[in-house]
Amino acid sequence: MEIFWYIIIAVVLAVFFILDGYDFGTGIIHLFFTKKEKDKEVIAKSAGLFWDSNEVWLVAAGGMLFMAFPTFYASVFSGFYLPLIIVLWLIIFRAIGLEFRSQFKYQMWKDIWDKSFGVSSLLLALFFGIALGNIVRGVNLGGVENGISVYEGHYFFLPLWDSSFSPLSENPGVIDWFTIIIGLISVVTLAIHGANWIILKTNSSINNKLKGIIFKLNIVLTVLTFFSLIVWQIVNPNSLDNFIEKPYLIIFPIIYFIGLIGLFFIKKIKKDIYGFVLSTLLIVGGITSSLASLFPVILPSINKVNEPLTIYNTSASEYGLSVALNWGIIGFILLFVYMIIQKRLMGGKIDKMDYGH
Amino acid sequence: MEDMLFYDRLQFAFTITFHYIFPQLTMGLSLLIVYFKWKYLRNNIEKYNNAAKFFMKIFAINFTMGVVTGIPMEFQFGTNWAKFSELTGGIIGQTLAMEGMFSFFLESSFLALFIFGEKLMGQKLHFLTGFLVFLGSWASGWFILATNAWMQHPVGYEILDNGKYVLQNFSALFSNPWLLPAFLHNQLASVVTSSFVVASIGAFYILRNKQKEYGKLFLKTGIVFGLISSVLLAFPTGDWNAKNVAKYQPASFAAMEGIFETEKAGAEIVLIGQPNMVEKKLDNKIAVPNILSFLTYQEWDKQIPGMDQFKKEELPDNIPALYYSYHIMVGLGTIFIGVMALSLFFLWRKKLYTSKALLWTIMFLVPFPYIANITGWYTAELGRQPYLVYGLLKTSEGISPTVSSGNTLFTLLGFVALYMLLGLLFLVLVGKTINQGPKPQTH
Numbered sequence: 001m002e003i004f005w006y007i008i009i010a011v012v013l014a015v016f017f018i019l020d021g022y023d024f025g026t027g028i029i030h031l032f033f034t035k036k037e038k039d040k041e042v043i044a045k046s047a048g049l050f051w052d053s054n055e056v057w058l059v060a061a062g063g064m065l066f067m068a069f070p071t072f073y074a075s076v077f078s079g080f081y082l083p084l085i086i087v088l089w090l091i092i093f094r095a096i097g098l099e100f101r102s103q104f105k106y107q108m109w110k111d112i113w114d115k116s117f118g119v120s121s122l123l124l125a126l127f128f129g130i131a132l133g134n135i136v137r138g139v140n141l142g143g144v145e146n147g148i149s150v151y152e153g154h155y156f157f158l159p160l161w162d163s164s165f166s167p168l169s170e171n172p173g174v175i176d177w178f179t180i181i182i183g184l185i186s187v188v189t190l191a192i193h194g195a196n197w198i199i200l201k202t203n204s205s206i207n208n209k210l211k212g213i214i215f216k217l218n219i220v221l222t223v224l225t226f227f228s229l230i231v232w233q234i235v236n237p238n239s240l241d242n243f244i245e246k247p248y249l250i251i252f253p254i255i256y257f258i259g260l261i262g263l264f265f266i267k268k269i270k271k272d273i274y275g276f277v278l279s280t281l282l283i284v285g286g287i288t289s290s291l292a293s294l295f296p297v298i299l300p301s302i303n304k305v306n307e308p309l310t311i312y313n314t315s316a317s318e319y320g321l322s323v324a325l326n327w328g329i330i331g332f333i334l335l336f337v338y339m340i341i342q343k344r345l346m347g348g349k350i351d352k353m354d355y356g357h
Numbered sequence: 358m359e360d361m362l363f364y365d366r367l368q369f370a371f372t373i374t375f376h377y378i379f380p381q382l383t384m385g386l387s388l389l390i391v392y393f394k395w396k397y398l399r400n401n402i403e404k405y406n407n408a409a410k411f412f413m414k415i416f417a418i419n420f421t422m423g424v425v426t427g428i429p430m431e432f433q434f435g436t437n438w439a440k441f442s443e444l445t446g447g448i449i450g451q452t453l454a455m456e457g458m459f460s461f462f463l464e465s466s467f468l469a470l471f472i473f474g475e476k477l478m479g480q481k482l483h484f485l486t487g488f489l490v491f492l493g494s495w496a497s498g499w500f501i502l503a504t505n506a507w508m509q510h511p512v513g514y515e516i517l518d519n520g521k522y523v524l525q526n527f528s529a530l531f532s533n534p535w536l537l538p539a540f541l542h543n544q545l546a547s548v549v550t551s552s553f554v555v556a557s558i559g560a561f562y563i564l565r566n567k568q569k570e571y572g573k574l575f576l577k578t579g580i581v582f583g584l585i586s587s588v589l590l591a592f593p594t595g596d597w598n599a600k601n602v603a604k605y606q607p608a609s610f611a612a613m614e615g616i617f618e619t620e621k622a623g624a625e626i627v628l629i630g631q632p633n634m635v636e637k638k639l640d641n642k643i644a645v646p647n648i649l650s651f652l653t654y655q656e657w658d659k660q661i662p663g664m665d666q667f668k669k670e671e672l673p674d675n676i677p678a679l680y681y682s683y684h685i686m687v688g689l690g691t692i693f694i695g696v697m698a699l700s701l702f703f704l705w706r707k708k709l710y711t712s713k714a715l716l717w718t719i720m721f722l723v724p725f726p727y728i729a730n731i732t733g734w735y736t737a738e739l740g741r742q743p744y745l746v747y748g749l750l751k752t753s754e755g756i757s758p759t760v761s762s763g764n765t766l767f768t769l770l771g772f773v774a775l776y777m778l779l780g781l782l783f784l785v786l787v788g789k790t791i792n793q794g795p796k797p798q799t800h
Contacts, residue, residue: 049473052424053465056457062431063454070446077435077442078757084436085429085768089775092425096782099421103786143759155439157759316447320524324451331458338466345470345477 001321002311005068006298008328009061010291016057017128017283018193022276023047023054024128025194027094027121028187030114033213039204040114041102046201047117048098049346055091067324071154071314072298079139079156080131083174087127094120122187129186133179134158136290137235138300138308140171153306154314167235172302178235181228188221189286192263193279200272203349211267214275218263221282225260236300239293249292256285360762362753365437368769372429374731375776379423381730384498384544385551386416387491389582394484408574409487410475411795412555417472418786422779429772437765441745441755445522448514449504452530456500464493498547499540506535509737510605511746522746535601539737542594545586546733549693550726552583556700557723558791560716568794573710576719580704584697591690596652602740603653606747608667609740612676613683614649615639616663623650624661627684632677637664673742682735689729696722 026047034040066073077084097117101110139156142149151157161173169176195210195217232239243249259281262274269275294300299309307313315321390412397405431453434442442450470478471486478486513529514522524530556579562572603610615627617637626648630639650659664672673679696718703709709716741747745755 049469052421053462053469055424055428056461056465059428059431059461060454060457062435063450063457066431066434066442066446067450067454070450071443073435073446073450074439074443074757077432078437078439078760081436081757081760081764082768084432085771088429088432089771091428092775092779095421095425096779099418100782100786103789151759155757155759157761316450317523320447320451320527323524323527324454327455328458331455331462334459335462338462342466342470345474 001318001325002068002315003296004325005064005315005321006296006311009064009068010288012057012061012064014284014287016054016061017287018280019054019057020051021125021190021283022193022197023051024121024125025190025192026197027118027194028125028191029194029198029210029213031118031122033206033210034204036205037107037110039206040110042202042204043198044098044101044114044117046198048101051095051098053342055095064328068316068321069298069311069314070316072309075141075154075156075309075314076299079158080134080174081157082160083127083131083158087124090120090124090127093117094124125187125190126183129183130175130179132186132287132290133182134174135299136182136232136239136294137167137172137176137178138302140303141299141301141308142303142306143171144303144305145171147305149305154309170303178231181224181231185221185224185228185286188217188224189279189282192217192221193276193283196272196275196279200276201349211275214263214266218260218266222260225256236293242293242295252285252288252292254285255281256289259285361760361765362756364762364765364769365756365760366752368437368765368772369433371769372426372433372772372776373734375780376423376426376430377731377734378727379419379426380494380497381547381550381727382419382554383416383423383547384494385547385549386412386419386554387487387494388548389551389555389578390416391484391487391491392578392582394487398480398484404570404574407795407797408571408578411571411790413472413487414790415554415787417468418783418790420468422783426776426779437757437760438745438755439757439759441750444520444750444755445746448522448524448530449507451524451527452500452504452507456497456504460493460496460500462493463496464490467493495544498544502540502543503530503533503536505737506530506533506539508746509539509741510535510601511749516749535605538594538597538601542590542598542733545590545594546726546730548586549583549590550730552579552586552697553693553719553723553726555579556583557720560720561791562794563710564713564716564720568796571795576700576709577704579719580697580700580709583693584701587690587693587697591694595687595690600653603661606740607662608664608671609673609679611662611664611667612673613679613736613740614661615680615684616649616661618665619660619663621660623647623656623658624653624663625649626652629684632680634676670743673739675739675742679736679739679742682732682739686729686732686736689725689732693722693726693729 026043030040030043030047034043062073093116097113097115097120101113101117103109139158141156142153143151143156159171159173161175162169162171165176166172167176167178192214195214198204199207199210243253259278262278262281266275266278296310296312297308298311298314301308390409393405393409393412396402397409434453467486467489471483471490474486475483507530510533511522512533513524513526515525517523555575559572559575559577559579562568563576599610602613614624615630615632616624617632617639623646625644625646627639627642627644630642630644633640647657650661651657653659653661664676700709700715700719703712703715743751743753745752
C-alpha cells in the first residue's frame with residue numbers, strides 16, 4: 001500500500017512539474033527573449049490561463065503527502081522551512097504578475113508585473129531543482145553534532161547555506177555547489193519546456209527564433225547533465241545500487257536521454273506537439289530516475305546515527321492508506337473527465353481563440 | 358519554547374485571517390452568480406447575464422487572492438506545526454487531500470471555462486460551468502470544516518503507543534456531530550458577506566446616480582439573499598452550534614458567554630460587559646437573567662457550569678479575546694438581521710431607492726460581515742484552546758521542534774509586508790471593476 005501511494009504521489013508531482021513547469025519556463029523565456037508587447041501579452045496569456053489549474057497539482061501532491069506519509073511531510077516541511085516559505089512568496093509574486101499585468105493599460109504597470117512573473121518563475125525553477133538536489137544528497141537527520149542527535153531522529157533544520165557551500169560538509173545547507181548544479185539543470189530544462197509550450201500554444205513572432213534557443217539550451221543541458229552525473233557519484237555513492245540490482249529501472253534514465261537527444265533535432269520537427277513531448281520526457285525521466293535511485297528511501301541521512309526516511313517508516317496506517325485509495329480512484333476518474341472537457345474546449349493556439357471579454 | 362509557540366500561533370492567525378477574507382466571498386458570491394445566470398436562462402433579460410459577468414470579474418480577482426494566500430495555509434501545517442502534522446496527518450491528511458482532489462481540481466478546471474468560455478459553449482453549458490465552480494468552492498468549505506470538526510471534536514481515531522493518531526473509521530469524519538451545523542453556519546455566513554457586497558455595490562450605484570438599473574437589481578437581490586441568510590445564520594444554525602459547544606466544550610462555553618461563577622437557578626445571558634480577569638468578574642455588565650439556560654436547554658433554571666467549575670489548564674488561554682470575538686459576532690449578526698429586514702420593508706413600500714440614510718448605511722456596512730465571519734472563526738479557534746485536538750493534544754505540543762522563533766518572526770514579517778501589498782492591489786482592482794460597472798462598454 002505504501003508503494004501504491006508512493007507511485008501516485010510521484011505521478012502527481014511529475015504532472016505538476018510538467019504542467020506548472022511549462023509556465024515556469026514560459027516565464028523564463030518571457031524574461032529573457034521577448035521584446036514586442038504583442039508577444040509579451042500572448043506569452044503571458046499562454047501561462048496566465050492555466051497556472052492556477054496547474055498549481056492545484058502541487059496542492060494535491062502536498063495534501064496526499066500529508067495524508068500518506070505524515071512523518072515525511074512534517075520532517076521535510078519544517079526542515080526546509082526557509083526555502084519553502086520563500087517558494088511560497090515567489091508563487092504569490094508570480095501569480096499576481098500573471099493575473100494583474102493586463103488590468104491597466106499603462107506600460108510601466110505591465111513592465112513591473114512582467115518582471116515579477118519572469119524573475120519569480122526563474123527563481124522557482126531554480127529552487128525546485130535545488131530541492132531535488134537536497135533530496136538526493138540527503139540531510140543531517142536529527143541535527144547530529146559530535147555523534148549526538150539534537151532533535152528526534154526524523155527531524156532536521158537546514159540553514160540556507162553553510163560557509164563552505166559544500167555538499168560534503170557535516171551539516172550542509174540548502175544551497176551548495178551540488179544543489180546549484182541540479183538547480184541550473186532544472187532552470188534550463190524548464191526553459192526548454194516553456195519554449196516548446198509557447199511554440200505549441202501561440203503564434204508569437206519569436207516562435208522560429210525559439211527553436212534555435214532550444215537547441216543552444218539543449219547543449220548547455222547536455223554538458224550540465226554529464227557533469228552532474230559525475231558529481232552525483234561523489235555526493236551520493238549509493239545512487240547506482242538500485243539500477244544494478246533492478247536493471248529494469250534503467251528505463252527511467254533512458255526516457256531522459258531520449259528527450260535530450262530528440263531535442264537536438266528540434267529544428268527539423270514539423271509538429272509543434274513533438275517538441276513539447278520531448279521536453280516532457282526530460283522532466284519525467286529526470287524526476288523518476290532520481291526517485292528510482294533512492295527507493296525506498298525518500299530522504300537519505302548523511303550521518304551514521306539516524307536512519308534515512310523511507311516510505312515505510314514515515315507512512316500512515318494501512319487502513320488510512322487503503323480507504324484513501326478508494327476515494328483517490330474516484331477522484332482521478334473525475335479529474336480525467338474534467339481534463340478531457342477542458343482540452344476539448346481550450347485546445348489550440350491562444351491568439352486564435354475568441355475568449356470575448 | 359514559549360517564544361516559538363507564540364510566533365507560530367501569531368503567524369498562523371495572521372495568515373489565516375487574511376486568507377479568509379477571500380474564500381468567504383468566493384463561496385457566497387458563486388451562489389449569487391449562479392442565481393443571476395439562472396435568471397438569465399429563464400427570462401433571457403440581458404441585465405441578469407451582465408450582472409453575472411460583472412460579479413464574475415470580482416470573483417476572479419478574489420479567487421486569485423484566495424489561491425495565493427491559501428497555498429501557504431497547507432504548507433504551514435508542515436512548516437510550523439510539524440509535530441501536529443506528524444501525529445494527526447493520518448487523519449486530517451485525509452480530509453485535506455480530499456479537498457485538493459474533489460474541490461480544487463473541480464473549481465480550477467471550470468473557472469477558466471466560465472470566465473472565458475461563454476461564446477465557445479453557449480448559455481446552458483456556461484451556466485453549468487458556473488454551477489460546477491460553485492459546487493467546487495462549497496466542497497472546499499465542506500472538507501475544511503470536516504478537518505476543523507475533527508480538531509474540535511475528535512472521532513473515529515485510535516491513539517498508538519508512540520502518540521500517533523490512527524484513523525479507525527473513515528465515515529465517522531463526515532458523520533461527526535460537529536460538522537454539519539458548523540458547515541451550514543459557515544456557508545450561510547459567507548452568503549451574508551456576499552449579499553452585503555452585492556447590496557452595497559448596488560447602493561453605491563444608486564447614490565452616485567450611475568448604472569441605476571443595475572444598482573436596483575443588486576440592492577434587491579442582495580437584500581433578499583441577505584435577509585434569508587442572516588436569519589438562518591442565527592436560527593437554527595447559530596443556536597445549533599452554541600448547543601454543540603455547550604455539550605462538547607463546556608469550559609469554552611462558559612468562557613465565551615462570560616460566566617465566571619456558576620449560578621444555581623439558571624444562567625443569565627450577557628449582552629455587554631468587559632471580562633476582568635483579576636477579580637474574575639465582568640465589569641459594566643448588562644445581562645438578562647435565565648435566558649442562557651433557556652436558549653441552551655429550553656429550561657429556565659437549568660444550571661450551566663461557570664468557569665469556576667474548571668481547572669485553569671482546561672480553560673481557554675485567552676478568555677477576554679474569546680469572549681469579545683463571540684459577542685462581536687453575535688452583536689453584528691443581530692444588526693445584520695435588523696438592517697436587512699428594515700431594507701426589505703422599505704423595498705416593499707417602494708421607498709428604498711430614495712432613502713439616502715438607509716442606502717449609506719448599507720454601503721458602509723460592507724466590512725462588518727467580514728468582521729463577523731472572522732470573529733466567528735476566532736470564537737471557534739480560541740474556544741478550542743489550549744488544545745489543537747480538543748481534550749487530547751495541547752497546542753504547545755504541536756509546533757515544529759526545529760524551527761526557531763527567529764526564523765518564524767522573519768517569515769511572519771515577510772508575510773505581513775507581502776499581504777499588505779496584496780490587500781492594496783486587491784482594493785485597487787476591485788475598485789476599478791466597480792467603477793467601470795456592469796454595463797457593457799461600447800467599443
